[in-house]
Amino acid sequence: MSGPTIGRRGALAAGLALPFIRPATAQTTEPYVMGSLFPMSGPSAEFGEAFTRGAQVALQHIAADNMLRRPVRLQSEDSQALPQPSVVGMNKLISVDRAHWVLVSWTATSKAVAPIGDRAKTIMVNGGAVGPDLAGLSPYFWNVIALAHLEVQVMVPFLVRQRNARRVALIYVDDPLGDGILGQLRTALPRNGGELVGSFSVPRAAQQFGPVVARVRQTRPDAVYVASFGAQNAQIVKALRDNGVTQTICSYSAFGIDSLRTMPEAEGALFTSQKLDLTGAHALTSRFAADFQARFGQAPLVYHANYYNAAYLFGLLAKQVEAAGGTVNGDSLRAAMLATRKFDLVGGEGEFDEQGNMLTQMQVNEIRGQQFVAIG
Amino acid sequence: MLFLQLLLNGLQIGAIYALTAAGFALIFGATKIFHVAHGTAFTIAGYVFLFAWRAGWPGWAGAAAAVLAAMAFGVAMERYVYRPIQRHEGSFFTVFVAAFGVGIVVQNVIGMIAGRGFATVDTPLSFSAEILPDVFVAPMLWIALATAAVLFVALTLFLTRHPAGVGLRALAQNPDLIRTYGLSSNGLSVLAFAIGSALAAPAAIITVMTTGLNEAIGHQIMLISIAATIVGGIGSLRGAALAGMMLGIAESIALQVVDTQWAEAVSFFVLFAFIIFRPSGIFGVVQTR
16 A cells, blocks of 8 residues: 655645644644733732732642643733723733633722623633622623622621621722622611611722711711722721721721731721631642742732632633533633532632522631631 | 811821922922822832831931932932923923823832832821810821921921022022023922922821821822812912811811712812812912913
């Protein structure tokens, strides 16, 4: 049997075609693009840095485990925690970078970019924003963090029953997140035998809180709930303590950042978060904690874990899609999520509902001796 | 009692605004340069003081370092940003964009060096005690008021008695005449930037101790400084200082009657009212160019 012979013309044609063959081959090893829309500058940049670190460790694990046939590239866009730059960044991620998966944060910015991702059928995963109306924004918008309605439902009974704090005043940012928490407290407090004795809205850019605290003091609260984000949370806590408020300060998961943990004025403050036991026997959690510590020289916090999960989930789902021979895109990833529902993630098993909201256990934390201590 | 408490809070905020506004007004009045990066001088001074504090320096040494850093930044802006621009075309827009750009670069550099989080110094000076039923005052209030008062008196004496101060006022009125008399307008511009930027440092130090800061705080300070300069009357230093104090007090006592979210809007409401009813400001002076 004679094999195929290559004539001069054939060799010439193959030679001419070579430059075009190379890109076609390269295309198959082009990385998946994971976009991130985090505040990397401005007063909330501390969060952007924390979120990115969590995602970076997840990508490290996806690569180390050879989970996918193609590498994953993290493409970061600066949202500045504002809707307008987020929309610009989201359009770039979808139109230019062809992102397969976008990590989002902040309630207002998430709501601004959700329609763009929805049109492009790109999965958006939120691990930091907690506005209650983020549930069901789009079939392609998922949450791996408990939204504010769940956080308030945990904090209010704890305040009333464990701390006997019935009169609660609220300082909240003039933003969908703040409005959402105001609405939740209005209904949750009376239901649990408490009372919202005052609610004080502050603009996003406000820096001076002494006068606001004077108004808060007038309401004679047992506890003050702070519902803002970024540097403003810390500024409000300092203003409260400096201006004679000795009552309990409480908040939601946004208090789980280093600048509050290390601030003397925040000692004793309470906040809710997802359950995260770094010292337990759960293998993925231990691996995450160890690798995070090794890479960044600090123990991970809840936000780091959330965005680890948000990024790692892409690895789990894309692996399923690849194994089934499908193309990794929004629809195939969503179908894989709905077919599986339960995933082994940092903190334990995460289960998603029909709308893409991860159901998880919650805990109440206290800032004690510059540590976050789970107390309930 | 709420009114008294809000008034005292307003005085402290007003002292900060007055100091920064006076610095901005001095620079703008003397050089006609819209120094948008004045807020950046404030931020730099705040972080230098913070680093010095954390390094265990005595407070006075940290304050001196903060003043020097603010002055150095102001002078560098004059020498290496504004003067080259003015030498070529010197349009308002180019100066504005350049200053704005420098502000963003510095903000990011500070973020990289100091971290993106909220920073403050822990001091009993900012901790309030109840001096009357339901009226809380921190020692920092008196320090802020005394600092502002001493600096304004010193600045007024400098501008009226010292030859360099008189030269600065002359530069504001008629720069051509300055050259005719053989004075260096460049030297006086540098002096205006040095003194104007130095005035931002005490305000920044008070802010670090009371409110805390992050790298983006300069924008807000800048907006208030511009508002105070317009309300006080462009070209008037005492007008800017008085307007800064007035805006701080208005922002605070307005909370007696309006919701807390409107506190900062009050400053700009006052600004609009002046623009409509008294465009020349409180002590407006006729501009010669």
